[in-house]
Amino acid sequence: MPDTRKVTASIKENVAYMNQVLPVEESFDIVQREMTVGGREASFYFINGFVNDESMLKIMDSLFGVKAENMPGSVTAFVKECIPYVEVNVIGDFDQVFRNLLSGTACFFVDGYEACIVIDCRSYPARSVDEPDKDKSLRGSRDGFVETIVFNTALMRRRIRDSHLVMQMLEVGESSRTDVAVCYMSDRVDKELLDNVMSRLKSIRTDALRMNQQSLAECLFKRKWFNPFPKFKFTERPDTAAVCLLEGKVVIMVDNSPSAMILPTSVFDIIEEANDYYFPTLTGIYLKITRGLIALMTVFLTPVFLLFMQNLNWLPKVFAFVAVKDTVNIPLIFQLLLLEIAIDGLRLAALNTPNMLSTPLSVIAGLVMGEFSVASGWFNSEVMLYMAFVAVANYTQPNFELGYALKFMRLLLLVLTAMFNWIGFLAGCIIVICSICFNKTLSGRSYLNVKLN
Known part of the structure; x- marks a missing residue:
């Protein structure tokens, strides 16, 4: 609930209420600094680590130079004449005082003034605006958003x-x-x-x-x-x-x-990336088309492969070489599902692996788990090839959520195809199309077409 109490002209009442609401004594980072300005009692409240020490030092130096005979009669005049800083505000209710204080500004009370003086000399801890790791550009600016x-x-x-x-x-x-x-x-x-x-x-x-x-x-x-x-x-x-x-x-x-x-956004906006803006029109269109085709392949490649392996008589002679040649010890559907989980496991492991160990562990994962899993008979080489393509192709999507959405659609197609053959594959395709077509954006418009003014 908002605090409706107003700031009074008594410094003692204001300080007592501030200390009652705020854990000044318990929290080391909430600092109260009492001082005398122009012969009057005054009190500063600020969060340690948020205020700029240099700016505060200059402000306090100026306040200590104010003499009693020069003290203005109103808080507005005091702000204009005695505080040499740019961002200064005067507020009269404690709800706004607490909001400003806890967001990092310094709050200043002076006896006789029926308001609080807010000085915005915040200095948030922040990292440099380096280019983000995920959304890089070949020929664009090298800055990125930060947490401030x-x-x-x-x-x-x-x-x-x-x-x-x-x-x-x-x-x-x-x-x-x-x-x-x-x-x-x-x-x-x-x-x-x-x-x-x-x-x-x-x-x-x-x-x-x-x-x-x-x-x-x-x-x-x-x-x-x-x-x-x-x-x-x-x-x-x-x-x-x-x-x-x-x-x-x-x-x-x-x-x-x-x-x-x-x-608002559409599926076409989501598959865009920064490079599309920095290259000529023809190159940008080619990149978008390529990205779209690869997205389709990540969804349909392994389900189509599974469908043809279940119906070898459908396979044209030209593509007879894609058929599994070796003995299938584990059903193909279980091989594909196990590899889907294994790829996510490797991705999570990469996120939590220290940088100094990432290269040797990647070699171990690629060689040992790849080559020897085929040699031991757990997986067939054709399955490993197609899943390797899918794993790499997922990174062509700049949007992380879209990549997982495509993955869930692929898993759905795999399960339905394995259970109901071509009928399941057809039903899965209908579900994928409906999931995209009937998806609505925040504005209520179609996911496939966003119209702007």
């Missing part, structure tokens, strides 16, 4: 020097009060979509965005669990986000998250 929302919005503002670029800041979460920035071009955005997004954001009632953007995405759109295709596009590249803004889309940034959420 102010840096991320600045990276986009640097690319779009237009007065129509609007960045609205909201707070989501009763406990976390996470900063969420909604970015759009006011002259290009779809007004209906923007109103829909803003109303959904303002109506969110949750305790905290525990997993940042993923939690926000789940609050914005309650998608059906059985449809794995992503509803949003995520990017860690500011140039990609800037291009989407200029196309009339809405970009949502969440503090503590190094990626931007882009909407």
Whole structure:
């Protein structure tokens, strides 16, 4: 519940209430600094590690130089005449005081002033804006989003020097009060979509965005669990986000998250990557077509192979060489499913392997598990070949969620084909098509076609 109590002119009452609500004595990082300014009692509250020590030193040095006879009569005049800093605000209720303090600003109380002075000299811990590991470009900029929302919005503002670029800041979460920035071009955005997004954001009632953007995405759109295709596009590249803004889309940034959420989106937007913008039109179209064909192959290659192995009489003589030559000790369907799980296991192992051990362990996994699993009779070489292609081809997709959505569709096709032969394969194809065609975006539009103003 919001704190409706107002700041009073008594420094003692204000300090007593602040110390009652905040664990000043228990928490080492919540600092209270008492001082005398112009012959009056004053008190600073700030979070250790968030304020810029150099700026605070200069501000305090200026405050110590204020004499009693020069003290202004109002808090507004005091801010204008005695605080030599750019970002200063005056607030009168404790709810806003606590929000500002816990977000990193310094709150300053002076006896006799019926308001709190908020000085925004925050200095968040942040890493450098290096190019993201997942979304790289061959000929693009080499910067990327970080976990600090102010840096991320600045990276986009640097690319779009237009007065129509609007960045609205909201707070989501009763406990976390996470900063969420909604970015759009006011002259290009779809007004209906923007109103829909803003109303959904303002109506969110949750305790905290525990997993940042993923939690926000789940609050914005309650998608059906059985449809794995992503509803949003995520990017860690500011140039990609800037291009989407200029196309009339809405970009949502969440503090503590190094990626931007882009909407509305379609399946064609999701398979795009940064290189598509940096190459000539013909090259970009070729890359998109290639990526689309490889995506289709990752879904249908192994199910089609399984279907023909179950119906060898369907196999044309030209492609007779693809048939399994060696003895099949384990049914092909179980070989394919085991390899699907093994590939995910290797991927998880790679994520948790120290960098110094990644190369030797990769050699062990590739040689020992690949060659000797075939030699021992567990797997057939043809199955290993096709699954190796699928494992590598999954990385052609820039979107991680889309890669797993295609994987789930492939598993569904494999199981249905193994159980019901060609009827199961046909039913699986219908399910895949329906999952894409009837998937709706946040705006309620088709997943296959997003129309912008």
